[in-house]
Amino acid sequence: MTTLYRCITEDDTAQFCHRVSEALSKGWSLHGSPTMGFDPVKGVMRLGQAVTKDVDVVYSPDLKLGQQ
Numbered sequence: 163m164t165t166l167y168r169c170i171t172e173d174d175t176a177q178f179c180h181r182v183s184e185a186l187s188k189g190w191s192l193h194g195s196p197t198m199g200f201d202p203v204k205g206v207m208r209l210g211q212a213v214t215k216d217v218d219v220v221y222s223p224d225l226k227l228g229q230q
Contacts, residue, residue: 163217164218165216166230168185168212169213170182171209171210172208172209173206173207174198174208178209185213186213189215191213191214193213193214197210197211198210215230
């Protein structure tokens with residue numbers, strides 16, 4: 163069993179919530195609290211949420227984490 167970790171980031175829009183919701187619907191679990199920061203280049207708030215998932219694969223840097 164391997165625990166995978168990924169951090170979902172997005173501008174502060176509904177798209178961020180959809181991306182996190184999609185990950186949860188695919189068996190990922192929230193890991194810690196969400197984070198928020200201001201992107202001065204784009205002039206928008208950015209959000210981030212870490213998620214983890216236990217899978218029966220051997221870890222490789224070539225894994226497409228979002229497809230697990």
